Amino acid sequence: MQDGQTTVEVEWPDPVHTALAPADDSPTADRESGAPESGQPDLLTYIRAPMVGTFYHASTPDAQPYVSVGDVVQPGQPVGVLEAMKMMSAITADTGGRVVEMVAPNAHPVEFDQQLIALEPVDVDTVDHS
């Protein structure tokens, strides 16, 4: 989202910080979605929201999250669900990689094209082992 008066720049994700900091009320509200990241843009790829909705890490409140930081995902693998107007749709990874950050917290509203999950490339070996 953009505030009419100010635009808050997205900072380069810091896995340590992300891992330690508890999710606050609306950490994604100030993130600008869609803009290409500056600096080292080839290091991370992002799974993005295909539409406006609420992003869930798991299929139900009690279920395990689809993926967590450190997991390696394959192209086409479900990584979360997006709810819009009570309809749930699966979010799948376009490309494979290792999850370095759940950028959008669980059960929080997201915009179109907003970054949901950050992936880093993994060795061919690692990808192939599955």
Added chain:
Amino acid sequence: MQDGQTTVEVEWPDPVHTALAPADDSPTADRESGAPESGQPDLLTYIRAPMVGTFYHASTPDAQPYVSVGDVVQPGQPVGVLEAMKMMSAITADTGGRVVEMVAPNAHPVEFDQQLIALEPVDVDTVDHS
């Protein structure tokens, strides 16, 4: 003067052309005054109009012009008169030089800062002989 819609660029003065072409009705009307000339700007200097008025090459209609093309003028020398509200004021050269063009025709209206007379630098010898 400037036309509200178009601005006519001043062309680099061409002594031959100037010498041959008779002055038409309002050759200065389309000249933009004041803008520095592009290309070889150090070759010519211009005596400019100190205010809006009518520029005369001579003190009376029957008198000889103060200066003509080819004349060498000295700093402070009268080179024409400007009439504004029936008041005549002398136009004098700020710097010396040889007259290469009477840019503003006789008895024609001129704007502030409009080019009146083009001068080219002359050898020290020539200047000193007077």
Added chain:
Amino acid sequence: MFSTVLVANRGEIALRVARACRELGIRTVAVYSTPDRDSAVVRFADEAVHIGPATAKSSYLSVPAIIEAALQTGAQAVHPGYGFLSEDPDFAEICESHGIVFIGPPAHVMQQLGDKAAARTLMARAGLPVLPGSTGALVSPAEAKELAQQVGYPVILKAVAGGGGRGMAVVRCADDIRLAYNETRAHARAVFGDDRLYLERFVDDARHIEVQVLCDRHGSVVHLGERDCSVQRRHQKLMEESPAARLPQELREAMWAAAVHGASAVGFVGAGTFEFVVTPDHEFYLMEINCRLQVEHPVTELVTGIDIVREQITVAAGMPLSFRQSEVSSRGVSLECRVNAEDPTRDFAPAPGLLTEFVPPGGPFVRVDTHAYPGWLVGPDYDSLLAKAAVWAPDREQALARMDRALSEFRVDGPGVRTTLGFLRRTLAHPLFQSAQHTTGLVGRMSTEATDNAVEDCQASLPPAPNPSGDGDECAAVD
């Protein structure tokens, strides 16, 4: 009153609505597609939500995206602007079912009036004059042909789900009706997802005059006078004025009364427009009713002083109209020109691009509604409306002179960008427009004159192009 309103539109109208919200002290949420991320309304609004990609179907026409954006931002109401979802009864219903107020007429009213064939019949039953034609959707080319024979040529075929000047064809003789029927049906299916057609008598040399109505939920139904929108290119309005010039007062009042009566009959709420065709012998017939804000609403605002968008919002919040019919008075003359990013020399093809220069006109009695600014990229994804320039003056002659002055100072430039500014000035200067004797045929006539002049300029001996506004049983379908 609402504390937050979401504006489900883009361009100048989104900004127009957001301005009204701010003046009412309402927090405003803009929604935007990817190419609109730097749009004027995104800059203006208190909050903005990215709802989808350029494709309108996935952004400005995406009901789930807009509903979600409204729920996320706590919007209590949605203003749909014009176009996009503004006359979609399903969207209105879905808003209501999510506890969001749709700023517009009730869904069932939009449903009734959205079917143009049914609306025609409904309004005819209410006593409004309609042109001879269909009582419902046509079922076959044969039926169309038979009906056309009854009502007499020329006739016009229109999409039942149409509007805004799209999905219609004039037919001038029986031989052409089958082809026109099939083509228009295919067009209607493609554009509106509904291939039903209806037919009515077509009037050549007519004027397009519409009446603005505003209705609240407390039984108040008022009109704000009429607008003349006869300057059109292929059924698209280019210039609009209020009041309509050279119109007998009785006719004017009869049209106002018809609009008020029709709005009352259907239980209208909010802002609506009754579009009429006025014949050369001063008969008027209802064409259609629009359940939304019109592009050209500013001309009515300038002569009445009434902020139509403000009234839409307060009415939707359950408040009564801020004025009574007796308090409405029209002062002077207002005129609006639509400045489009189009190339008039290439049949008004869109000519978008980056605006390197954009200096709108200003000064006395000039109003500009625009989302453009220097550095704005006019994209190819949406309509080509760049700005609406409107003027007010005590009389029509001064209004025309003022508009010409305003257009003369409007500076728009950018690589590849062309505008209708010059074309609009030529239209303003046309003797038929100057004397208010123009009809919807004016722009076609101007094209012919331009061709004639070009021929003359070239000193060529080609015959002049035929005049397309000729009447009689001339056999040429005009889209």
Added chain:
Amino acid sequence: MFSTVLVANRGEIALRVARACRELGIRTVAVYSTPDRDSAVVRFADEAVHIGPATAKSSYLSVPAIIEAALQTGAQAVHPGYGFLSEDPDFAEICESHGIVFIGPPAHVMQQLGDKAAARTLMARAGLPVLPGSTGALVSPAEAKELAQQVGYPVILKAVAGGGGRGMAVVRCADDIRLAYNETRAHARAVFGDDRLYLERFVDDARHIEVQVLCDRHGSVVHLGERDCSVQRRHQKLMEESPAARLPQELREAMWAAAVHGASAVGFVGAGTFEFVVTPDHEFYLMEINCRLQVEHPVTELVTGIDIVREQITVAAGMPLSFRQSEVSSRGVSLECRVNAEDPTRDFAPAPGLLTEFVPPGGPFVRVDTHAYPGWLVGPDYDSLLAKAAVWAPDREQALARMDRALSEFRVDGPGVRTTLGFLRRTLAHPLFQSAQHTTGLVGRMSTEATDNAVEDCQASLPPAPNPSGDGDECAAVD
């Protein structure tokens, strides 16, 4: 009607006048000084003449330069705008002697009213209320002191040749009068080339209300209602509105009548303004009469629909006014804000520079008069007025909300450029302004409040700054 008019001014007012000319079909000649060569009016006008360097004395104040430019371009009339030569009777006479019509009152009327002390006496004789004070120019500090004793403190010393809020000083006790007299005299000599002063009673917590008049050469003298210009910083107007809020109708009408009577008495022709001070107990007194278009004329235009500049031009051409007094009606409320290139945090010091961004407000009922555009260099040579933003609304509350909306979307940026936009919005939001209970002391009070708030914000224990709008025989000269 004139076929060519020369506009002897610069900035927004030159453009304003040129717009009126174009709407009348008059060819327009702009004049410009060197730094104004790319100004808006030069771009707009049909022709432009370079009349001199930046120094106003050699350009916009140079009578020979302007007369020559008019003669060269075949201008039949000169419109002087405001400021510069607009109230110079010598210039008006020289125009006439060259066969050029001066668009303004006759030279002898400007002569009479330009001497503010003599005008005071003249108008008092005509029956207009004036504050107790001088009947002519003061001859010495001693006379000033004696007269001040008679009329009672506080008093205000003013330059006889002054106007526009310059060359005046309020004196609150006898001890200060000699110093104030000498300082004001020196200032008047420097600014107006005329060191004569006069004195009158000064009213604290007063309102500044002025009446617009228009007179033709056929005996018609009409008023266009009043403007409240009480929001001032050091006697410079910042915001103006029409009609004046919270003013008893009898008082309003008495002021209108006084202005019409005064204009008739002096044989006024053209547009003029009668400036009055209105005391807290609703007495009114004439301060001065301006023989020119006012900066704030748009607010009157917006409520009356009358184009004052157009009337100035047609009156100068010998035509009667286009309306009668009975046809003048004021509708709704209009408000204007002056957006200056100044830094309110540095005591409104000029903050000029290159405009890298300039997007004026638009949309419903907003009028902007500006010569600025993206890329325009706001220079240090002339006044800091960047734009006048005016709005219209049916009532004052809506007008204030609309103005705040308009200012909120006004984007001005550039290296070193600061504007009064934020300050104007704070003024709009002030409870005294919101409730129309403000006087000319409002801006001073706001400064004090800002100081107080700053103190509070810092949690410091300093005593609050003294309130400069205190009354009584407080011994502090306020300029």
